[in-house]
Amino acid sequence: MNTHPMKLVTVVCEAHAKEAVLRTIREVGAHGYTLFPVEGDGSQGLRTADIPEFTNLQIEVILKPEAAALLLERLGQEHFPRYAMVAFESDVRVLRPGKF
Amino acid sequence: MNTHPMKLVTVVCEAHAKEAVLRTIREVGAHGYTLFPVEGDGSQGLRTADIPEFTNLQIEVILKPEAAALLLERLGQEHFPRYAMVAFESDVRVLRPGKF
Amino acid sequence: MNTHPMKLVTVVCEAHAKEAVLRTIREVGAHGYTLFPVEGDGSQGLRTADIPEFTNLQIEVILKPEAAALLLERLGQEHFPRYAMVAFESDVRVLRPGKF
Amino acid sequence: MDIFDAIRANLLSPAVLFFVLGVIAAVSRSDLKFPEPLYAGLTIYLLVAIGFKGGVAVAEAGIGRVLVPAVTAMALGALIPLWTYPVLRFGGRLSAVDSAAIAAHYGSVSAVTFIAATNYLKSVDQPFESYATAFLAVMESPAILVGVVLGKLATRAAGDDSGASLRTAVHEAVFGRSIFLLVGSLIVGALCGEPGMKKVEPFFVTPFQGVLALFLLEMGIVAGRRLGELRKVGPFLLAFGIVVPVLNGALGVELGKLAGLSLGGATLLGVLSASASYIAAPAAIRMSLPDANPTLSLTASLAVTFPFNITVGIPLCLAIARRVYS
Amino acid sequence: MDIFDAIRANLLSPAVLFFVLGVIAAVSRSDLKFPEPLYAGLTIYLLVAIGFKGGVAVAEAGIGRVLVPAVTAMALGALIPLWTYPVLRFGGRLSAVDSAAIAAHYGSVSAVTFIAATNYLKSVDQPFESYATAFLAVMESPAILVGVVLGKLATRAAGDDSGASLRTAVHEAVFGRSIFLLVGSLIVGALCGEPGMKKVEPFFVTPFQGVLALFLLEMGIVAGRRLGELRKVGPFLLAFGIVVPVLNGALGVELGKLAGLSLGGATLLGVLSASASYIAAPAAIRMSLPDANPTLSLTASLAVTFPFNITVGIPLCLAIARRVYS
Amino acid sequence: MDIFDAIRANLLSPAVLFFVLGVIAAVSRSDLKFPEPLYAGLTIYLLVAIGFKGGVAVAEAGIGRVLVPAVTAMALGALIPLWTYPVLRFGGRLSAVDSAAIAAHYGSVSAVTFIAATNYLKSVDQPFESYATAFLAVMESPAILVGVVLGKLATRAAGDDSGASLRTAVHEAVFGRSIFLLVGSLIVGALCGEPGMKKVEPFFVTPFQGVLALFLLEMGIVAGRRLGELRKVGPFLLAFGIVVPVLNGALGVELGKLAGLSLGGATLLGVLSASASYIAAPAAIRMSLPDANPTLSLTASLAVTFPFNITVGIPLCLAIARRVYS
Numbered sequence A, B, C: 001m002n003t004h005p006m007k008l009v010t011v012v013c014e015a016h017a018k019e020a021v022l023r024t025i026r027e028v029g030a031h032g033y034t035l036f037p038v039e040g041d042g043s044q045g046l047r048t049a050d051i052p053e054f055t056n057l058q059i060e061v062i063l064k065p066e067a068a069a070l071l072l073e074r075l076g077q078e079h080f081p082r083y084a085m086v087a088f089e090s091d092v093r094v095l096r097p098g099k100f
Numbered sequence D, E, F: 001m002d003i004f005d006a007i008r009a010n011l012l013s014p015a016v017l018f019f020v021l022g023v024i025a026a027v028s029r030s031d032l033k034f035p036e037p038l039y040a041g042l043t044i045y046l047l048v049a050i051g052f053k054g055g056v057a058v059a060e061a062g063i064g065r066v067l068v069p070a071v072t073a074m075a076l077g078a079l080i081p082l083w084t085y086p087v088l089r090f091g092g093r094l095s096a097v098d099s100a101a102i103a104a105h106y107g108s109v110s111a112v113t114f115i116a117a118t119n120y121l122k123s124v125d126q127p128f129e130s131y132a133t134a135f136l137a138v139m140e141s142p143a144i145l146v147g148v149v150l151g152k153l154a155t156r157a158a159g160d161d162s163g164a165s166l167r168t169a170v171h172e173a174v175f176g177r178s179i180f181l182l183v184g185s186l187i188v189g190a191l192c193g194e195p196g197m198k199k200v201e202p203f204f205v206t207p208f209q210g211v212l213a214l215f216l217l218e219m220g221i222v223a224g225r226r227l228g229e230l231r232k233v234g235p236f237l238l239a240f241g242i243v244v245p246v247l248n249g250a251l252g253v254e255l256g257k258l259a260g261l262s263l264g265g266a267t268l269l270g271v272l273s274a275s276a277s278y279i280a281a282p283a284a285i286r287m288s289l290p291d292a293n294p295t296l297s298l299t300a301s302l303a304v305t306f307p308f309n310i311t312v313g314i315p316l317c318l319a320i321a322r323r324v325y326s
């Protein structure tokens, strides 16, 4: 089977940012996402994942390169100044390019 | 220390697919895997990870490039038609190539 | 917005290794990390994540290439012989290079 | 107490009202959600508690008295798919494999529905055989096996791995965690008897009704989330999900009487027949009939039949039993 | 019993001592930690239990008797941000948006503080209106809305999406999971009344105090972790976090008396006024006033006011009420 | 009641039968599994409950009466590694560092075994000093420290970071979460005394035995999973894991008598000596003697000694105590 290049954008953010980030993800045209609670440490201090309101979330989205660029740009402009957050992009290959 | 190229295959699938996917992973010759429950949204609807039988799982396997290609091919042929599932491949570098 | 290349080092290890690995991560100069419990199978047997002391952890760190190389080297020398552990490096792109 | 009073009494119990609250939470898209480990913990508690209590009752009654109704229950479970399959296949014009899958779900049972029924009987002071938990334990698997065989026969063309599929289904149906917990706790209860019960009663019996109420809040959320899929299943399955449980309930009550059960025990056998599986059957069927569409069977059993039974079906079974026994 | 005896009695209760133990765990960097689902499970239990009990009490008292004090409570919640905002803005020289955010936190309420207060009243045999839970339910949102409006007015320049922000805040404040659980359980309790209570009492009432003690251990850890941020909030907010609750407590007691509550009920209204929100308000404010600095409001309410109330504020409110009613 | 009756009585208790059920689940590869947060929650509950109760008992008995037996318990813990180390090193031909690690595990204690023992004593109506929990609290660490020193002395070559390792072990042994919870709850209990106990009794005492039974189901699964490693430890360690606990049990009973404990209290000191740590010791040893093979020590303590004690060791200690005191 042929694999097709796609982008994986990973966001680690405070729980309060969840709705805002998912909205942006939908708006740039992604067709799905994966999400789970994580602990973490960063410039805005330790997050120990013991109460749901103060936890961290890791959100993973596979999308087309243009959509990924747009997502990163909007995250950087709209969300980075407001929320504890890290985001990065990497290259992946998928089987069904139409799905993303 | 030298690092060696290897493939990371990530599968996100419904919990009912767990045994089938792990079996395929073993059959293509992987020596291990990592697995955790995740929430997600996709073409087959929201999975909110609140009951173990209806949750999503993320499964990560590091393996040799040929094994990764085989794994993806078999996932695409045997499991994609039957289960809610996403799979993708990416490039990683490891220290002990013999381990994978 | 411009993205900048950075390394993502992922470590999967037994819970007892947590403090030691986090210490090494700090020592090579990383400014943060993300961590969550996972199940897994590997050469040292199944870890089923049912009691916190015997579980596996996945630790993810974004850092500069030199720091990543140093981290992998120290993991390989100091921790691989002692703990059940897997570590790998991959390429990612971030927005704020100064943060890492 | 006529049937409408019975239903009203049930609807105003904490357990059912919390279930309704859960459905409202899901439908109104509140972010209320039980974390998975809480769901798992409550399930373990409920199965162990009901199993243990049932085991103590089996020990007291003696295996002899339990045997005939238990075999009846098993037969009933195996029988239900046989009559519902043609209804689905020809009445509902569903594919063979979907018909088999749905028939398996309706022949198998829902432990939570059973537990809610014992709760209801207690609240209306209707005595019943406590060892009825044994029927719950033996009724989960037979229908699944019959359903898988039906599905395999119907799709014989691709049938080369039939043996393996059946083995998978048997394994899932017999060694799955819920059946393991239930049967294991039954045996533990039977071995301990009353002296053991005294020790654990304050944990496994006294707070049981309250825990069930809390759990039904979560089950309301889980069921409510599926309501959105109702339009995918169509009017036939909707009607099926309500009418068939009533018929199976009546059948279960009648057979319970034949097997020598008391009014309360026959009601419980009726509820078991009326209930549809949404945990064990989906897992087993997913593995052995992977070409069946899980949305159909799961939505019917979880979003139609389960809420119907929790609110109306249970008191209805009691009303039927009252008529049959009077 | 004078005020110092009252405080000492409170400090030696299991609930408060476990809270202190939790703070010590956090401060001494012990690796003690409750897993998130355990925290969530305990929260659900406490809210459902207190809501259900309150609902049963509302049904018994009749909605008529609850109405006046409930409206008083709502008014009180809306009022507090109006007087605390200028204090913060001009006394504390905080930015407009931070002042609005903090004012919202202090007008809103902390359910755990309320629950600890009912516990304390019970332990000193001070009767109170059980339906006071209804005040808790209605006091969570008004202050958040007032605070958001204040913040939006103050930052009108960027105010084009004010409407959306307000809607988000309303939605969060009214449909957030804790308010949903509390109001839902109140209604369930009111519908069930005493007969329903009998069924679930061994789970929702009997072990309640013990569960609260265990939960406060976790809350001590959560609050203790924030102590490190105290130096970021400065002396003004520190003093604010202790003085304002006392003033609000006295205000609540007075209004409670005016509204016709008993001594115990007025104490609870005082405690609600004195308490500051650290769950609902942060979530709603984060979404509607995202430019406010969350460290300020959260540290003040969680690391200063919450521990103060749990240890000293609650018995102080009772002492104030005793003076007012004597 | 002779020794075989005692063992049979123990084997037929719900707690032990659920433990066996858990082992069966693990061995038969059922997918039954407690989610990690449930395990953590049950552990927290059990430690807090036993600690609090013990603290209340300490307050009642007075620190004076607890002191001598507590110091005896500490000494006993420090002593056990000293006599087991040479047995392992020379009898078992194990490496120095493995011998030290295993000796540390057997000198330290298992809280669950202790809790099961108090449960057993209660069920056979054997009175005991409730403040014995204090012995559990003080016996966890000494053996770990002695074991680490032994291991360091034996591997002095690489010994440049000995100080750091010892500090790590001390920190882990003294500030680890289980010891923190236990000691903290003891102190809370001692400060509250009987009045505090009354408030939390329905949560921390009444359902305790049932919770323990459920927890032992999970511990059976955890221990059962390790059975596969038995072939890795060899016949010597297998025998060691059964014989040494019996000897240590007898030693504990004798010293308990010398220290002035009652028959029940001496039995508990015996059980503590007989038990081997599988949580605190592995964590501390992993950090301070990282070259020891964890499979050896953990399999012996978790898959051999723990099941042995839960089923046979506990009644055996009581039988020994009966003989010694008659």
Ligand SMILES: Nc1ncnc2c1ncn2[C@@H]1O[C@H](COP(=O)(O)O)[C@@H](O)[C@H]1O
Residues within 6 Å of the ligand: A012, A013, A014, A038, A039, A040, A041, A042, A043, A044, A045, A046, A047, A056, A083, A084, A085, A086, C030, C031, C032, C033, C034, C035, C060, C061, C062, C063, C100
């Ligand atoms: N260098 C890093 N590597 C991996 N994760 C990070 C890193 N920096 C921050 N994070 C994650 O992102 C969250 C928010 O980061 P911050 O805004 O820096 O506090 C942290 O709690 C971590 O979970």
Ligand SMILES: Nc1ncnc2c1ncn2[C@@H]1O[C@H](COP(=O)(O)O)[C@@H](O)[C@H]1O
Residues within 6 Å of the ligand: A030, A031, A032, A033, A034, A035, A060, A061, A062, A063, A100, B012, B013, B014, B038, B039, B040, B041, B042, B043, B044, B045, B046, B047, B056, B083, B084, B085, B086
């Ligand atoms: N574009 C995507 N990015 C990340 N995860 C996805 C994406 N699409 C689907 N998933 C995950 O894969 C699961 C199954 O996908 P689906 O079969 O499309 O419902 C979803 O529940 C998500 O967890």
Ligand SMILES: Nc1ncnc2c1ncn2[C@@H]1O[C@H](COP(=O)(O)O)[C@@H](O)[C@H]1O
Residues within 6 Å of the ligand: B030, B031, B032, B033, B034, B035, B060, B061, B062, B063, B100, C012, C013, C014, C038, C039, C040, C041, C042, C043, C044, C045, C046, C047, C056, C083, C084, C085, C086
């Ligand atoms: N090939 C692999 N792919 C993904 N994860 C692995 C792999 N091998 C090992 N792991 C993870 O690393 C942990 C420790 O590995 P090991 O030391 O081989 O037992 C395992 O429990 C797995 O979670």
Ligand code: NA
Residues within 6 Å of the ligand: D080, D105, D106, D107, D108, D109, D110, D248, D272, D273, D274, D275, D276, D277
């Ligand atoms: Na059925």
Ligand code: NA
Residues within 6 Å of the ligand: E080, E105, E106, E107, E108, E109, E110, E248, E272, E273, E274, E275, E276, E277
């Ligand atoms: Na307030």
Ligand code: NA
Residues within 6 Å of the ligand: F080, F105, F106, F107, F108, F109, F110, F248, F272, F273, F274, F275, F276, F277
């Ligand atoms: Na010992």
